[in-house]
Amino acid sequence: MGGGATAVLLLDAIDRAGVRSPLQISVYEPRLVPGPGRPYGEDPDAALINRPADRMSIRHTEPLDFVDWLKAATRQGHVAAVDPEARFQPRWLFGAYLRARLGELLARLAARGVRVEFHRATVDDIIHQDGGFIVATSVTQARAYDAVVLCLGTPRPADPYRLRGLPGFLADPYPLPEHVGTDGPVTVLGTNLTAMDLTTALLRRGRNAPILLMSRRGLVPSVRGPVATAAPEAVEELTRVVRRTPPAGLWSATRRTLRRHLVLRQAELTEVALDLTPGERPADRLRRHLDRVDDPTCWRAGLLTLLDPVGELLWQRLPMVTRRHFLERVNPRVSQVLNPMPPSTAATLLQAVSDGRVEVIAGVTGVTPARDGFVVAAGGRTYRTRTLLNAVRATHYDDGEPPGRLLARLAGRGLARPHPCGGVHIDFDTNRIQGAPDGLYALGHPTAGDVYYANAGSLLGISARAEHIVRDMCPRNTHPPRPGRRRDIRGKPTATSSLGI
DSSP: OOOSHHHHHHHHHHHHTTOOSSEEEEEEOOSSSOSSTTTTSOOTTOOBOSSOGGGOOSOTTOTTHHHHHHHHHHHTTSSOSOOTTOSSOBHHHHHHHHHHHHHHHHHHHHHTTEEEEEEOSOEEEEEEETTEEEEEESSSOOEEESEEEEOOOOOOOOOTTOOTTSTTEESSOOSOOTTTTSSSOEEEEOOSHHHHHHHHHHHHTTOOSOEEEEOSSOOOOOBOOOOOOOOHHHHHHHHHHHHHSOHHHHHHHHHHHHHHHHHHTTOOHHHHHHHHSTTSOHHHHHHHHHHTTTOTTOHHHHHHHHHTTTHHHHHHHSOHHHHHHIIIIIHHHHHHHHSOBOHHHHHHHHHHHHTTSEEEEOOEEEEEEETTEEEEEETTEEEEESEEEEOOOOSSOOTTSHHHHHHHHHHHTTSOOBOTTSSBOBOTTTOBBTTSOTTEEEOSGGGHHHHOHHHHTOHHHHHHHHHHHHHHHOTTSSSOSOSOSSBOTTSOBOOSEEEEO
16 A cells, blocks of 8 residues: 555565565555655655665665665766765655666566556555455455555644645645745744755745744754764663663663763763753754764764664563653654754755744744734744745644545554554564454554654665565565465455555
């Protein structure tokens, strides 16, 4: 269910497992072009990917695959005006990589007799029947499958003030329409990475009127630092702490361990408090981060390298009450550190803030429609804007969107258990959806409650988890799911195993 980057990673895992015929795979994707999905489409205003190119790959065992493809494509003249050595690459270019690798995957699978077909449709419902699953859409005939994988992608921005559908409000402004931002006041609701993308896109259009970036805390993302490595003994100790500490004391023990190793790296702990506490002027924050972008003692780089190897396990072992507290109270601040922006993006933003083209405002308490746009209340003042671009972070799927409606229907039928931290409950070892019969899986953001969304959204992490699904469906790695467990929707016994993505 979904044909974006997550589906490409799953198809790659199926290909690497050597799965052969008889197997039929159906991919349901409403967009015209499968592969790039929402984040990596053909957008002339697309910003840079916030992750380094050497961490962007469809294959977690080959993290340089994107870099290698880019170098080869540049030599062959398939992409122009691109620096293949740049650490951060445009989003649209990664979309081109996904499309190219998808084409190669389909050719290899076809050579082994594995049939992959694409349906330009959104899945409305999934019904369990006769040991299999019937997939229903509004534009295609219902079909039955032995296994189904939910690859629903990331949720669209949240709409906390219920403004969807109002003139001037772009509920999901990515990609940014060409007519937006040419004149008049524009406000971006949010100060996260999406907000940075939208702001840089507006700046490239040569705006004269100021751009207001508004959020509750006014914290802009940190800046991606140097390539750092964690000491093996530090990773081993943190892993032991995560594995052996009882869940009730795990959060405190992890914080103590991280703090001690950051001190050993000569990190300045006063900077930790400065980064996580609202109040610093945005220009000062950006300038400070850019000044430390090559400093190996920077605590932000040290934290990421320590947490990356054990992040999934840590999140899975934390008690549910701790996870919810983290998401509600801690994550809005920590996520700005865990999801840093490229230095070039930060430099562009700093220049725009310094010369008055961009203003960052904290303390948003409400947004109300007005005659000619909207009124935003923030910091004891009100601000009028004609155009409001929504960049509010979302961890849950909105019931008004197709993924949210689908998950609600599955929950109502007992085929899924909604997770209080986002998505649905899954089995950590197999990615099976808990409460559902065998054969129903989730991959990527629908697993955020059990995997933590930062890891659920990491392509290398999704690639590794795709292997969990393939191993569970195809235990011997060379055969498709067991056929004949159900009858098709016409009542005839099945002879070919089928998978719906």
